[in-house]
Amino acid sequence: MTMVEEPATTAPAREVGQSRKRKEDARLITGKTTWTDNMVLPGMLHLAVVRSPVAHAKIANVDVSAAQQAPGVIAVFTGRDFAEEQGSIPCAWPVTPDMVNPGHPSIAVEEVNHVGEAVAVIAARSKAAAMDAVELVDVDYDQLPVVLDMEAAVAEEADLCHDHVESNESFAFVFDAGEAGTGVDTEQVFADAEVVVSRRFVQQRLIPAFMEPRAVVVQPQGDNYTMWSSTQVPHILRLMLAMVTGTPEHKLRVIAPDVGGGFGGKLQVTPEEVISLLVAKRLGKPVKWAETRSESLMSAHHGRDQIQYIDIAADREGNVKGLRCRILSDMGAYLRLVSPGIPILGAFMYVGIYKFPAYRFECRGVFTNKTPTDAYRGAGRPEATFAIERIMDELAVELDMDPLELRRKNWIGAEEFPFTTAAGLEYDSGDYEGATQQALQLLGYDELREEQRRRRESNDPVQLGIGFSTFTEMCGLAPSRVLGSLSYGAGGWEHASIRMLPTGKVEVVTGSSAHGQGHETAWSQLVADELGVPFEDVEVLHGDTSISPRGLDTYGSRSLVVGGAAVVNAAAKVVAKARKVAAHLLEASEDDLEFANGSFAVRGTPGATKSIQEIALATFAAHDFPEGVEPSIDADATFDPVNFSFPHGTHVCAMEVDTETGRVEIRKYACVDDVGTIVNPLIVEGQVHGGLAQGIAQALYEEAVYDADGNLTTGTFVDYLVPSAADLPHFETGHTVHPAPGNPIGAKGIGEAGCIASTPAVVNAALDAVRHLGVSDIRMPLTPERVWRAIHQGGDGGDRATAGTNAYGGAQTETTAGVATDASALGGDR
């Protein structure tokens, strides 16, 4: 008798590189998905959170009596009720030893520090009853001054965002290449420079706006608690919940079922997750919390929000000499999981692909009475890429050079890899010229430049511009030792195990936690190749701390590069174990065995073969097994990368600007990305498109705006402009392939590239269209209003927010060549 079925398909020569259609689609296109909010448990109570309508106040009194009397309401809890057990939302990344963390209660106890902060929670029989009761909670607030503008917040005598800390500064982080030994003295370089260009760039506040609103379900079973959450990080969440609430880690199980997008926005340990666990514990009943979109936009963490003061030094021939970056990074009201680390993830990327002899980076983390910021697709690297790619264009203008020529003169040559930059990172592989040539062809560069010339000469009201972004990023977070040196609270490895089932089917357990990236498909391809089993015979399990006990989850373009590498290594161990069994069964020496297409064959003995799937059955039976070998060919692997990987690419945008209306429209967008080995071109392509959409949206559409009282005025999808299909162009995409040497797959990571690269290309294109009209900067997003103002009134288009609120009010951008003075200490006013 054999329990091994005929293979469902014959595996193609190699799965890696095939555009396999996704396994996960079957449930998603038929409505059979398990979103957290779909879950219903017997006796389940529904939670609704009462949120602060004011940005900064002492809580004088909370009266919950009316809410408690409301029909269907089981209980109402305030911050006081949980003060002893709620701890603080954790911040895992103290970027400096003296970083100030004001503490972050899940439900406010003494004071509220941003609009939308939780002040009470209702538990009721139905969601409607819970939401109705929210209105009945009466909170008295003694209002305090509101701190919103970062530049004002770090000035002398500023009002305080938290009155129990000394200033609004959380940390001041410095990287100096001269001190680190990776470059020469920056100050000296600037003092000696022939040309210095200085700019102030604003990275507006963005909202990740994943399409599935967050939801949490907690089920108590005795002293065990199972939490389902729409999270990117079930493993981190479990650990942190244990540490924050004192619930023993082994009594907690966290499940991320189908998760509808994250983009960094679900890389968090949220107040609502802590609250749900505490209420379930207190009441001994299953509970569910599911947010509305308005709640999500207001209280889930935001992203970006930096002011960047960038100085670049060069000689007259266009050789860059030094780069100096001073960053104000808005933390919002509290430090969340990795809030302080976001700008630090960018700290080493400001030099981009260029050979700067000198580099200095300073970043101050600033508290304001706004929603906390944290990871959003790219996390620090889009900000860095924007700054360097924008300032390179400004330098080109200053030098009267072609922007591409300036880049070419300074970028790392294909023959120079591996190359250690002034920021101390060792870039692994690539060919910037090759990607650029291909991108220019895809765009039809020469014709568009010609058209630009024609439009300019004829004074066409619609002008054309072309903008570049020749970028790299660091992916595959992260070598644990590097994270340790940056004081991050965890490692950067990933875990996988492979279980060979008796019927020859394969279960792959991964510590990555997909939420749209297609791991089930891509991991199946990897394993099909390594084990020589059919793609269909592989099942990928993830996102449940009981099924996948070890993992560090999905963010930072790490899943394939780190998690996939663990899968490949585990498969290699399975083959090594199976080899021993095969040798025994085939009565041959291990050295005489060849493994190919899923079978061991004895060299020189035709017909003597055993498939790995047959060996799985023989291992299950264990009747005839080699002496002293345990009857299992299952294997685990943990992969800790030795270096980051460095995808790169050239993005080119052609932009039409209507000088009469200020309307901008992307005429054509072409990009060529090098993401190393491509496992599934279909999935990679999708990641590029999605990243581009978000990067372009930062340039053109999205901005979280606060009014002077600290209210989010873009609190619904009516005002926060997530682009629709009609707002985005068709993308012309291509790839070059230089495998990453740092992992067995050769992959570099693709989750964030499009988002990191595209924003400066778009802004550079718009500026290229109107620079001859005297415009040298336009603030993002490039709304028609701003573009029109920049063209017709000068300046950078100005603030969309109420004056003086959104931290973008201060200095103007301007350029003057010259030498650094004290006056330029926090801004390029030369």
Add this chain to the structure above:
Amino acid sequence: MTQINVRVDGVSYSDDVEPRTLLVHHLREQLGKVGTVVGCDTSNCGACTVHLDGVAVKSCTVLAVQADGSEVTTIEGLAQNGTLHPMQKAFHDSHGLQCGFCTPGMIMASIDLLTENPSPSETEIREGIEGNLCRCTGYQNIVRAVQQAAAEMSGTQDRTVGNGHVSLAVVDTAAAPHVAGAQS
């Protein structure tokens, strides 16, 4: 409470609903039709799109009582006898989804679009699904999917409908033989 009779995905239901209950909440909470999802509270995202008597509606903007006596088709009722609707198949073929949260609404809206305009241009597709937001895909593969479904549903196999682009990216594998399968 008001009693309503609604036929959903071929099954008749008779239920008492509160006057304020939205159709989407009735579908999800009373009928267990959780394939249809809620993505916003301002009728912007389209995640909740279903067909009400054959026409696409955002079920978060329809009261359950307004659906009394009507026929509703959700994403769960689209496949017939285990065979996917051409639009479902096209989304799968073209990788028109990533996280899949927008997908039920996107598919329902796209079918409605083709009912009105069986061979839309790329621009018409983009404008036709403007009321449905997707945060993952950048829409390009959704457009491709709708083009494929349009071709299939109108019986032509010409996938370059309108001003469409259907090809995948150019992959230059010259520097990487392993991508093409030459690596051992």
